[in-house]
Amino acid sequence: MQFQIDATSHHKTRACTIKTAHSTIQTPVFMPVGTQGTVKTLDANDMLELGAKIILGNTYHLYLRPGSKIVKKMGGLHGFSKFPNSFLTDSGGFQAFSLSKNTKQHEDGIMFKSHIDGSKHFFTPQSVLDTQYDLGSDIMMILDDLVALPNTDERIEKSIQRTTKWAQEAITYHKAQQEKGIGVDQNIFAIIQGGTSKKFRQMSAEQLCSLEDYDGFAIGGLSVGEPNVDMYKTVEWTTDFMPKDKPRYLMGVGTPEDLIENIERGVDMFDCVMPTRNARNGTLFTTFGRVNIRKAEFKEDSQPIDPACDCYTCKNFSRAYLNHLYKAGEMTFFRLASMHNIHYYLTLMSKAREAILADNWIEFKEDFYKKREK
């Protein structure tokens, strides 16, 4: 993976370029979520038309169904889904923790039952990499030890230590595998934990970031219900302890506002189900804030969702038609809404990048908030 900083602007904002074996990714970047090998309601060509250079796949889901061996046989995620640009895959640990009942964290991994058929599985720092080698993702996330928050300092410290231990095992394993010719084009990111405590975030960041073979670092365990201000503070503290010369990825975040605030705090990469999940409940993102297309006021509105938007949906269809399709329960709606929302997120990121390149961040951010006040 090649990484370079193209420009910096106000505070910790930065515009970078990441080159993987499959695409050149310009940051700040939002990665649409394709949990089961497709971004919901869309396909690989839709993602290309939307300009996505990287999407996310969920290891937990793909491991269970169709099974990573099948994905490997079909040419990995790229061959299977036909999306030719980059994939990032998570470790599966978060879903094993959140979707499964009877999850047990051991010193050497996570035991869980499949949410599909109840079968028992064990994820280790090594096994989740094996799965991701099969998936062929460009960026692999390592297994981390998650804790429910709030929790005792003791348990949080334990989680940080275990995450570091697993990270050491993972990078050792990965280097050994690469020497055998496995995962040679695949990159590996570690995940900083530590809740919303400055002390713990510093501890986790310092431990992990000293592992120099990692290609990038992520901030995990945020956007899990804490107040926004706590998330922003935590990112502010954490990025100070992350190396400048590697990508910084804030996992599972967030709203358009969250993205802007965290770019300012030095984050390069984001992923979130928000644009696609909200599309499916009729909430559309625009330059002037969120639009609930279900509202009766749109029944006879011949305008596009956002007159300033040049996405496929806005270029072709009216609010009235979308309001009708939503109310009528037509799947066509979910697709059109997902395209609009992903286009909004990707466009927001490319405008943020332009502002950083032009050293124009403060004006950009002011304008972003001003338009939403109307």
Place this chain on the structure above:
Amino acid sequence: MQFQIDATSHHKTRACTIKTAHSTIQTPVFMPVGTQGTVKTLDANDMLELGAKIILGNTYHLYLRPGSKIVKKMGGLHGFSKFPNSFLTDSGGFQAFSLSKNTKQHEDGIMFKSHIDGSKHFFTPQSVLDTQYDLGSDIMMILDDLVALPNTDERIEKSIQRTTKWAQEAITYHKAQQEKGIGVDQNIFAIIQGGTSKKFRQMSAEQLCSLEDYDGFAIGGLSVGEPNVDMYKTVEWTTDFMPKDKPRYLMGVGTPEDLIENIERGVDMFDCVMPTRNARNGTLFTTFGRVNIRKAEFKEDSQPIDPACDCYTCKNFSRAYLNHLYKAGEMTFFRLASMHNIHYYLTLMSKAREAILADNWIEFKEDFYKKREK
């Protein structure tokens, strides 16, 4: 509406051209069903890419939601959905009869309760045309008096008489409206009833087809559970009493085999939910018969659904990927499957037309069945 017969071949097969204000339709033609103003899972541009020259909208659904007045304000079905080619709309009578509880047929119309909110409505031969003027469809179907089958001869005869009476009222009303400048570019088809009885079909066809101002005639009341052989016989009898110089439309039919058999019996136009509904349960149509993509044998199959097919889905995605998307419940599947199935139906019709133009029907039909035996 302009109509011409371009060629005839074996038995009653014929290839015709129908010109409406919105498109030139070459027959035999299959009209994909867009009940609520969109073909399920797809949009107007998808239908254009698939080459559809005409799609069907359901008056009952659109009358209730979003309401035909709203559709009219948005530029009719063409402006609302952005599909620029032709629309055919049914009268709404069939759905009022089948979807609604407490339906009552009166001498002058059908009283029913909305399946959405239970509100009461009354469809008359005139009111369903008013609704279709608002929808702006290119071909409007008139209200007919439906009877559940089997039924007494007395009730069937009553239905035929009432259908004829309503047809007389409808055409009188339509001509009067057209003189006032309403529905000038819209065409009107009557619907022949009579169950599977030769006597009754002849009676209905003779009565209706003597109404010379109709632009075309449909055969209704078939494909409602009767054996295929009865459907084919009934069509055979009925088309003999239908004028040669006007389009013949067999409503709600059917399987690929049904289309082939009824083209041979002189039918020009078809519609059916089969390609879209079957797509949604994982049944895909191919030159070699139906494929159930849910089957485990496709889990690792890298071939397209039909190697002989050049649809978007077959050009891009494997059976393995589609099998996975179906099992994972991804909406993306329903779209890809719908595109394939509609492409299959439209391609089958254009190949049937080619065979008629080349006076090659018997070979075409033999080949159609032979490929399916394998």
